[in-house]
Amino acid sequence: MKKDKFVLRATLRFLAAARRANEGIASRRASDAEAVRALNFQRNSGRVAEAPSERGSAAAAEGGKNRPWSERNKFVLLVIFSALWAGASFAGQTPDAWQTLKGEHFVVYYRPDVPDDFAQTTMDSAENALQRITDNMGIIDDLEWAAEKRIKIYVYSDHDDFVTNGHQALWSHGAALVRLAKIVTYPEAGGFFDAILPHELGHIVFRHDIGLSAAVPLWFEEGVAIYQEKAKRLGSDKLVREAIKNGQFIPLSRLTGMRLYRNSNSQIVDLFYTESASAVHYLITQWGSLEFTMLLNELKSGTPFDKALHKVYLRFETIDDLNQAWVDYLQVQS
Ligand SMILES: [Zn+2]
Numbered sequence: 001m002k003k004d005k006f007v008l009r010a011t012l013r014f015l016a017a018a019r020r021a022n023e024g025i026a027s028r029r030a031s032d033a034e035a036v037r038a039l040n041f042q043r044n045s046g047r048v049a050e051a052p053s054e055r056g057s058a059a060a061a062e063g064g065k066n067r068p069w070s071e072r073n074k075f076v077l078l079v080i081f082s083a084l085w086a087g088a089s090f091a092g093q094t095p096d097a098w099q100t101l102k103g104e105h106f107v108v109y110y111r112p113d114v115p116d117d118f119a120q121t122t123m124d125s126a127e128n129a130l131q132r133i134t135d136n137m138g139i140i141d142d143l144e145w146a147a148e149k150r151i152k153i154y155v156y157s158d159h160d161d162f163v164t165n166g167h168q169a170l171w172s173h174g175a176a177l178v179r180l181a182k183i184v185t186y187p188e189a190g191g192f193f194d195a196i197l198p199h200e201l202g203h204i205v206f207r208h209d210i211g212l213s214a215a216v217p218l219w220f221e222e223g224v225a226i227y228q229e230k231a232k233r234l235g236s237d238k239l240v241r242e243a244i245k246n247g248q249f250i251p252l253s254r255l256t257g258m259r260l261y262r263n264s265n266s267q268i269v270d271l272f273y274t275e276s277a278s279a280v281h282y283l284i285t286q287w288g289s290l291e292f293t294m295l296l297n298e299l300k301s302g303t304p305f306d307k308a309l310h311k312v313y314l315r316f317e318t319i320d321d322l323n324q325a326w327v328d329y330l331q332v333q334s
Pocket of ligand 1: 218225
């Protein structure tokens with residue numbers, strides 16, 4: 001039984017990779033960018049992390065681009081599909097059973113057992129969040145792009161359905177697939193409307209604004225997404241101050257080089273996200289939203305992060321200058 005489940009999961013992962021390959025990822029650069037932006041939300045420990053499964057999918061998609069699918073592969077896929085349709089119902093759901101709710105900027109896809117009013121509240125909440133996030137980033141936008149793209153929000157039945165049929169990591173509660181303008185998540189008590197939804201939408205708006213190919217440190221990208229979650233935005237300064245006091249603080253220069261993996265030390269990962277939130281919060285609140293918008297514009301035009309930072313905030317010649325100013329600010333506030 002366990003083995004069957006393993007085989008089915010492996011098959012589903014394979015199918016997800018095949019689907020992405022067929023959707024066609026334009027270049028290695030786009031694949032890498034997508035991998036970085038397949039970002040998952042882990043609410044229990046209040047942090048977000050990359051989804052290794054999505055990294056795998058992006059890599060598989062890249063392979064698919066270089067080696068077009070043969071007829072034989074297509075046949076194998078067809079057989080697997082047929083087998084799935086014939087016998088499989090995972091976590092109480094068939095993989096493609098969705099109801100649809102269309103709005104101005106979003107389409108909510110939700111499982112038959114997810115109540116209609118939850119889907120409607122998701123839609124209303126997403127519309128509000130989209131406006132708020134755009135304002136937060138100082139983006140003057142008529143949201144035409146969102147109306148055209150219709151950002152897709154997939155609401156799975158529960159965590160089991162989300163992990164099994166949504167191909168997500170066990171510890172994950174939500175993910176943003178930026179290139180596809182797609183959010184995947186499931187209803188959960190507390191945090192869904194205030195944290196998961198705005199966070200994932202934050203990733204999509206951010207990348208819509210600066211473009212998929214702009215290179216920014218992960219801490220900055222995550223900091224912008226966490227900024228959209230009010231509770232974490234306001235709580236992070238205190239935690240960073242504690243980290244400074246007990247010698248665990250990671251300077252921005254080191255944070256910039258950090259990548260996170262499934263087996264990364266959880267305390268370090270928590271600190272990574274807390275510091276990211278605090279640093280972005282500092283930039284926006286202490287240096288103004290106009291400057292922040294200018295920073296985003298520089299990044300959009302391809303200026304490397306360090307140079308863009310210096311161009312907009314003259315006193316930050318290096319990332320260390322920003323680090324020092326931020327730490328000084330936190331210590332004065334305590
Ligand atoms: Zn994130």
